[in-house]
Amino acid sequence: MPGLYVYISTSSSQHMYKPLLFSLLLSSTVVQAIAQAPFTTCDSVDVNNINARILVHGDMSWDPVVGVAACEFPKGSGKHINFATSFWTSGFDGVGQLHVSAQTYRQTGNDYWPGPLVGDTLTYSASQNWAKIWKVDRNDIFYFLSLSTHTTSNTPESILTWPAKGNVNAAGNAGAALIITTDMAPFVDLNSNGIYEPLSGEYPDIKGDQALWWVFSDNGPTHSVTHGRPMGVEVQSMAYAYNRGTLIDNVVYYDYKVINRSVNSYTGMRFGLWDDMDLGYYDDDFIGFDSVHRMGVTYNGISDDGSTAFPLLPANSYGTHIPVAGMTMIVVPGDIGATYVPAGSFVYYDDGTTPTVDTQYNNYLHAKHGNGVHYVHDTTGNDFLGTQSGPDCNFVFTGDPSDTSQWSECSKNDNPGDRRFILTTSDFNLAAGGSQHLVLALVTTNPDTLNGCGRVSFDSIRIVADTAWAIYNNPLPPNAVKNVALPEAISIFPNPATTQLTIYSAKKITTITITNLFGQTVYNSQFTVGSRRASIDVAALPSGVYLVRVSGPDSYREVRKFVKG
16 A cells, blocks of 8 residues: 555564554644543453454544554454454435444544433543443352442442442542433343442343443534534443353454434445454455454454564564454344344445445445445456446355455455455344343454465354354353352452453452462562452462462451462
């Protein structure tokens, strides 16, 4: 791709920014820079093999401040399977007017803003208060349930401040008090009164072993990406994952409840997933579509990721051991029981054809190029050189790249590059005040030498997608650790432990020391006064029995035993 490449060197690595993002970092609109700056709040789903960034403006998987990928796989490797992802939607109101909302890299502004709609609007000050992501680990809930009484001091903050209806302790960005009078974050309502009361033992109703919850809307301070009419939708979102030592550890779920807060009833409406799914080095990828799983797939266009980079191999490239990654739509509007409606379309664009106005975004959501020309099933020529010809189609690259007789970028001998794909639902209607449900999953195979064009097959990514679908439809029970008898003052999870030990304390922690049975200190650390939770890496410890000593203010001392497996 033409453009200016920017390298930033550190003592340990060298990172290359995509040319697109250099201009983003150097310029911004006056609205963004001064009065209504976008929020950089973020957190990550990081309980399993993937460390996936979540943002508050309807986008995910990247760091908009420094412009780098933030969807690491394997976790801790410094390599990434995704660069940026966002939710798109469009539809027509009762008089046939187009409404569109989308998000990409924030070059021109924001269509989405954090926070729910009041009526059908969202002010900047309200959005600022809601610019937060609430994160709950399952063990937080296990600890909470172990307590005989609940107070503001012994209830984990993630549970105490959960943004559920009626919670008097709900807290947003920078601790802002939130008054929530409508159904918002889900919770276990023990007395069925519709009000979240954590001090009465109620707690977040999360999915998976770790969950993040946030809300964004499309009729906020600006609507400056698509430059069209907002829809007046509120999107209540939960990202979650499991950690079970199986293929489910290569999956992150994204669960969206989309509520129409406007007075309009929409027809011809679609949800879309826009994804710039870079595998390591961004400029040598291919894409494909699997109809059975309603899944867009990204794989490497060559066998050595990053080897075409100039002037040197980027530090975040996968080299010859490359994963295959995809986004699958598990639940879409129109699904009823075991009857699944097909996806609406799967198309693509490269950097030179980025949409800029509402009609172009809507075209991409309906299998058309930005100029309105329908995508075609091309049997000759290179799909990314403007030489396409053939019958209209709603889905591109529908074949498995392992079969040269099927339509794929491998069989077409396309030039690998920086792909963005748009995966959509079929058309549906959404009445004023109504809601729809969309569930996506990020899935990835483990890195392998067989995953470049010429050797790659979609069989492995289909197996991971099968796993994601099966466990969504039959959720795994909470880890058995919740049945462990918990001590009153401190709790240790898991026990036995193999890689990570988490310590919860009802009182403040200042020091944690771990000794073996010979009295030798194998771990010692000071903690900020006020901490009540600590996570300790015990992977390097030999198997055996250890003593954990927790100290705090006012001569607080507790000793517990744990087994390193």
